[in-house]
Amino acid sequence: MEHGGNLVNRTIMMPASVDEAVEALAATPGAVPVAGATDLMEAVNGGRLRPAALIGLGRITELRGWRYEDGGTAVLGAGLTHARMDRPDFAALIPALADAARTAGPPQVRNVGTLGGNIATGAPAGDTLPVLAALEATATLARPGTVREVPISHLLTGLDPLRPGELLTWVRVPLLHAPQVFLKSTGRSGPSRAAASVALVLDPARRGVRCAVGAVAPVPLRPLEAESWVAGCIDWDARGQDGAVLIDPAALAAFGEYAAAACVPEGAAGGEGAGPAGARLRRTVAVLARRALGRALK
Template sequence: MSFQVHHPQSVADAIALSQQFGDAGRFIAGGTDLVIQINRKRQTPAHLIDLNRLDELAGIAQTPDGFAIGALATHKAVERHPPFQDALRGLVEAARVVGGHQVRNIATVGGNIANASPAADVVVPLLALDARVSLVGPRGARTLALGDFLLGPGRTAREAGELIDCIHIARLPQRSATAFLKAGRRKAMEISVVCVAARLTLDDEGRCAAASLALGAVGATAMRAGEAEKALVGRVPDDAALRDAAQAAAAACNPISDVRASARYRRLLVEALVPRALRICVTRIREGRT
């Protein structure tokens, strides 16, 4: 098929073009998902609105309470961003296993979120970090929790003409750490069979002050394991506490069986990966590498 490519010079121009073309237009940035869908005729846009000249969407900036990751920031930029190398290490670990180097150099965080794959690696640590998605569109700007933005496979709460502006994450308190683990046939260039992100904060007595667990490829969207988080808070993260959290996380997920793994195997992976990720967090906190 043929399509026309447009190169807006501002966010306002991009939104106007999207309004003009309606369902016949698609935003494109890295294109690592959209180009494949076009080649397979799953998407047939008549107009592509190229966002790559919108430099204001490409950076990673510190904010008073955390960080704003521009929608056009690449996975390689996240992987290499110096402030992410300590307490936010889990985000780096997820970005590092998205495709190969060529993919990470062009694939964008905003595109990964907008694609709404249940197995999107970077979405999982962002969910564990309580990320918020900032959108701009014909009716102005708004912000949604990432968990509310993701509605199902390939479905989001993005309205007609809206584009993702940036993703906000808060700075973590002292004695906090994150970790990300992925199970697949390979560590990279492979869709996750299951992936797990953990965020843990310990108090001065070594008890869990706050915990967050996010799971990928085990439901219609990446998900938080709320009951597993509750099983940790107020407890020393010993083997019993981690086992309880793992069992609660496995019970909460709703995986499918497909060509890559059975539902039962995915639940077993969740039960194995959750305590492993939490132990990594505990080790990082105790060794002061946060």
């Protein structure tokens, strides 16, 4: 853990259970929980974080797995690695999250980087974050004597942030048993940081479409009006000769433009939407959103 002298002389605690980790965090103000340390090391080396102590979560086996829960929910441990999410059994359960994990970086990063680390860091280009937003996942936050559930979107936006002494333990994801897609654009081949990403899931039971756009803003963005509009364009009861859900191709293209305009508004002063770069980003988001919906409807 001593990297470039930045973490020398830091206290490192290695609890063996969630309860021990919660107690250690409560007893050590300024301590930072750490699992894969990929985001932590970047923050430390960049001078953005100087933890008083580290609480290693690597010995807590229960946080590295996942399980089913009554009511059609998957409960994912905060220590679940990107590599583990890419395995076939998990990919069959939550395919968009598996796709995001697969593109999160080179093998050495995916083998240690965790779901909880992605959420706690909240980096704009975090690949799992738009998927969690589109799936309307919730986080379990624990502190001595109490736990609470918070929507991931509220956690990321600061509407209901992680409080001092709280530990992110679990992520609850509703299982829709319906098509879902994650796509991203990096501007180069191979796993790398997203310039833009789109997660899209269908919710046939509610005849709904959920979409979240990542990397274009500090947090994933939901183009709610575009979602509602395109859901009304889909013939949920009909199927084409190839079995695809029916939608007018013009509506499919319009959805991409609608979502892009909502998430990368044109002419935002000094923002992502300004100038030629903004126009390129809008085109990228439009293409990703259109393709994601098209694939989900097949």
